[in-house]
Amino acid sequence: MSVADIKSLTADEVAVGDELPPLLIPVSATTVVLGALASRDWRPMHHDRDFAINRNGVKDIFINTPNNAAWFERYITDWTGPKGRLGRMKFKMSSSVFPGDEMAMSGRVEKITIDDTGCCWLDLSVAVSIDGDVSTSCQTRVAIPKDDKDNPWSRKADQWQP
Amino acid sequence: MSDEIPEIPQDVLDLIGKPLYQEETEFDIEMGYVYNTLAAVQNGNPLYWDKSVAQELVGAQIAPPTMLSVWFRPHYWTPGFEGERTALQSHFDMKRMMDLPEAIISGNENIFGVPVKIGDKLRTHQVIKSISDVKKTRVGTGRFWVINVESVNQDGEHVGTDIYTCLGYRRPEQ
Numbered sequence: 327m328s329v330a331d332i333k334s335l336t337a338d339e340v341a342v343g344d345e346l347p348p349l350l351i352p353v354s355a356t357t358v359v360l361g362a363l364a365s366r367d368w369r370p371m372h373h374d375r376d377f378a379i380n381r382n383g384v385k386d387i388f389i390n391t392p393n394n395a396a397w398f399e400r401y402i403t404d405w406t407g408p409k410g411r412l413g414r415m416k417f418k419m420s421s422s423v424f425p426g427d428e429m430a431m432s433g434r435v436e437k438i439t440i441d442d443t444g445c446c447w448l449d450l451s452v453a454v455s456i457d458g459d460v461s462t463s464c465q466t467r468v469a470i471p472k473d474d475k476d477n478p479w480s481r482k483a484d485q486w487q488p
Numbered sequence: 489m490s491d492e493i494p495e496i497p498q499d500v501l502d503l504i505g506k507p508l509y510q511e512e513t514e515f516d517i518e519m520g521y522v523y524n525t526l527a528a529v530q531n532g533n534p535l536y537w538d539k540s541v542a543q544e545l546v547g548a549q550i551a552p553p554t555m556l557s558v559w560f561r562p563h564y565w566t567p568g569f570e571g572e573r574t575a576l577q578s579h580f581d582m583k584r585m586m587d588l589p590e591a592i593i594s595g596n597e598n599i600f601g602v603p604v605k606i607g608d609k610l611r612t613h614q615v616i617k618s619i620s621d622v623k624k625t626r627v628g629t630g631r632f633w634v635i636n637v638e639s640v641n642q643d644g645e646h647v648g649t650d651i652y653t654c655l656g657y658r659r660p661e662q
Contacts, residue, residue: 399553
């Protein structure tokens with residue numbers, strides 16, 4: 327496969343206020359455990375239901391923060407394509423995500439800037455909601471190409487200012 | 489209640505701004521964990537699945553940026569080690585040294601630098617950036633502290649910073 331064969335979002339295709347396509351993810355115990363182990367998070371509240379209930383006082387095992395970040399990254403780069411390069415992410419966790427929940431991922435373009443080096447940045451607000459309530463909100467900055475020839479991944483040293 | 493939270497001990501104040509827990513990754517960055525992470529979130533980004541795309545875009549196979557903290561979590565067990573091995577050790581030090589039995593991570597920000605390539609060896613250190621005055625929150629009374637985890641690769645290039653805002657506290661009955 328060549329990069330030319332793959333669609334990547336470019337600056338001229340985005341406007342402030344654009345919504346990212348919604349994504350629904352049914353969560354099972356496997357979802358939680360896969361994410362915890364892939365992120366090398368061995369803490370029992372992410373794989374041991376008895377521990378989660380009796381020690382943490384919650385209703386079940388729950389998705390860990392690094393896995394939450396991986397879901398956000400997947401959601402954002404599904405939209406930007408492979409040339410999208412994350413610069414920053416800031417989380418606010420309000421509640422946990424448990425087996426049986428359905429994560430509804432949403433996002434919005436808040437700001438578009440071109441920095442001094444010519445890099446195009448999108449400031450996005452993204453969120454995971456459960457039954458309409460935001461569980462985790464995330465402010466993120468992602469670089470996308472200005473045009474078909476640009477590639478944010480080629481930026482090095484002071485050309486990369488996240 | 490806030491009167492019961494002691495002053496910040498001098499040995500804690502002395503740690504602010506100093507590099508702590510300088511460590512190397514326990515193994516070279518490897519693709520197996522990348523595939524596990526991609527599979528766990530059904531991430532089909534060809535940048536990670538297709539070597540030719542990675543080569544064309546970045547010049548090497550790389551790991552997703554959000555995996556940065558993954559590389560510094562200790563193995564669950566290693567020969568000769570007894571007790572629990574924890575990441576973000578300075579956070580647990582703050583709890584213990586300020587006698588705040590409960591703690592949560594109340595915020596997390598990641599800044600991503602040079603891409604992490606397969607085969608890289610990463611180094612990290614933690615810096616306690618600040619400790620707040622005594623605060624009363626809905627979970628209890630205590631202090632917030634901010635810890636930066638700075639990471640570089642084998643060439644000394646900045647690969648990322650994790651910024652943790654933590655709350656150590658005592659519940660009302662404590």
